[in-house]
Amino acid sequence: MNGKERIITALEIREPDRVPLYIHGINEKPIIRIARNLTDDLPEEKEIYEMDAVEQVKLLNALFLLHEEYEIDGFTSFEIGDMVNIDDTHIRDPFNVVYERSPVGIPVACEHPISDSDDLKKYRAPLPDPRHLLLLNLARDRFKDTKAIFWMMRGSFVRSWRLAGMENLMFKMFDDPGFVHDLAKVVLEFNLASLEQVHAAGADVLIVEDDIADKNMTLVSPDQFREFINPYNRVLVEEAHKKGMKVIRHSDGNLWGILDTLLDSGYNGLNPLEPQADMGLKKVKDYCGDRLCLIGNIDCIELLPDGTPEEVDSTVKQAIDDAAEGGGLIISSSNSLHPGVKPENCVAMFDAVKKYGVYRK
Amino acid sequence: MDILTTLSDSIQNGNHDSIKEQVSTALDQGIEPVVILKSGLIAGMDRIGEKFKNGDIFIPNVLIAARAMSSAMDILKPKLVETGARPAGKFIIGTVLGDHHDIGKNLVKMMLQGKGFEVEDLGINVPPEKFVQAISDDTDIVGMSALLSTTRPLMKETIEAIDRAGLRDRVKIMIGGGAVTGEYAEQIGADGYGADATLSAELALKLIAR
Secondary structure, three states, rough: OHHHHHHHHHHHHOOOOEOOEEOOEEEEEHHHHHHOOOOOOOOOOHHHHOOOOOOOHHHHHHHHHHHHOOOOEEEEEOOOOOOOEEOOOEEEEEOOOEEEEEEEEEEEEEOOOOOOHHHHOOOOOOOOHHHHHHHHHHHHHHOOOEEEEEEEEHHHHHHHHHHOOHHHHHHHHHHHHHHHHHHHHHHHHHHHHHHHHHOOOOOOOOEEEEOOOOOEEEEOOOOHHHHHHHHHHHHHHHHHHHHOOOOEEEEEOOOHHHHHHHHHHHOEEEEEEOHOOOOOOHHHHHHOOOOOEEEEEEOOOOOHHHHOOHHHHHHHHHHHHHOOOOOOOOEOOOOOOOOOHHHHHHHHHHHHHHHHEEOOO | OOHHHHHHHHHHOOOOOHHHHHHHHHHHOOOHHHHOOOOOOOHHHHHHHHHOOOOOHHHHHHHHHHHHHHHHHHHHHHHHHHOOOOOOEEEEEEEEOEEEEEEOHHHHHHHHHHHHOOOEEEEEEEEEHHHHHOOOOOEEEEEOOOOOOOOOOHHHHHHHHHHHHHHHHHEEEEEEEOOHHHHHHHHHHEEEEEEHHHHHHHHHHHHHHO
């Protein structure tokens, strides 16, 4: 099997030839540090926006190379080139949301263009720009159908709170529910148009990326989730399925309060299953492993930054023991491979999947 | 229903409009401002904290309760000042340098205010020296939040900066957030770890009582 076949088989809850391996997200530093095992043709360690065009190409090549050499079965693509620089620390997205850059994580939304229904009436939503599919196009051409190409799409909640501010959006759930629905419809319209483009460009798997929980509980109540958020994401699931794509749901945190709703919504997979948020693989597998492919769970908060390769090896072995049977498991870290992870631990994770993940029939 | 119970219910239901009139009614009935605060407003926030800790309510419910508390305090605070009532304690709070996450920090702030603390919010991405500068004679506790494991070391650096400034013995230090644990709090020499917003506010009360 090639990587794409492996991923699709796992998402269909069937056993591939081995447990698939996947990187949900990875920062510049771990790309460079891991790729040092493979090539010397690398940029210095810095953020991509600090790199010139030659360095950016080297970084991208390193990312592709490590997917090839470590036999990572899927590749995550997302919009690039969609942000406009405002000053040294601030950028603006096509929705007119302003973000502050962070040297240690993704940019954080700090200015929101829509406060209320009056703002929304005047708001002109953007259309998805096919030029922003560059990463998807490059990955498709590079991997030539040997790896599953994932497309990361911000879901209804994240996009809505970026537009309106999180606390404001939560207040509006009580004060002006119609506004919250109208905002979600604007987001959905953009996402459906984007889905057309990414499907035409060859994406195999849609990731509905919509963080909705912290390590203890969902950020809004399950009832609010069912009223204001899930119906709009569910349309994406249905439309992607009509196009023959698989759909996985990404949300950090403890999702037990809404897991039944997610199961009912038709997702093929769930990611990233943080161990610190009570999303242990065995527990989730026992509950719904016959209906949902489990993706992630290898701890990137303590284990990958501070553990040893031996500890990573045994954690991956345990994960496979707990959840590989019958298919429906894709090994990945419990969130992005961030600048704090040790490269040797990432390599240990990649190697362990191949060591322990072969299905015996 | 007596007016103090009405006030507690209004906090819990987030009735930020009607609560102002209810506070005025309580004052007209001759109830001491500090009693209105403790037996009406704080009693309501205590119930909110308990329900949140138990997973019975969610962040939006805490937000509307805190908004109602803030509305009530618009009326009550001048009366409290007149009568010389003092806050439970003074708490400085912020998300450490490099970390821009503030939901958890804001929830802790609301719960602290719900316990009667005066809270100075330094915001997000706060460098160690800003925490140090914010400490004044009446500061009781400094609270730091970090969601990212990459920003966690800034908590230790901030504690060291407070120590270097000769202020470590004057304040208690609490940490919280997705990236930290009670064990980590001990490792870096913090006085306590708040596992969630409600527990953080309860711990703050315990720390100032010592």
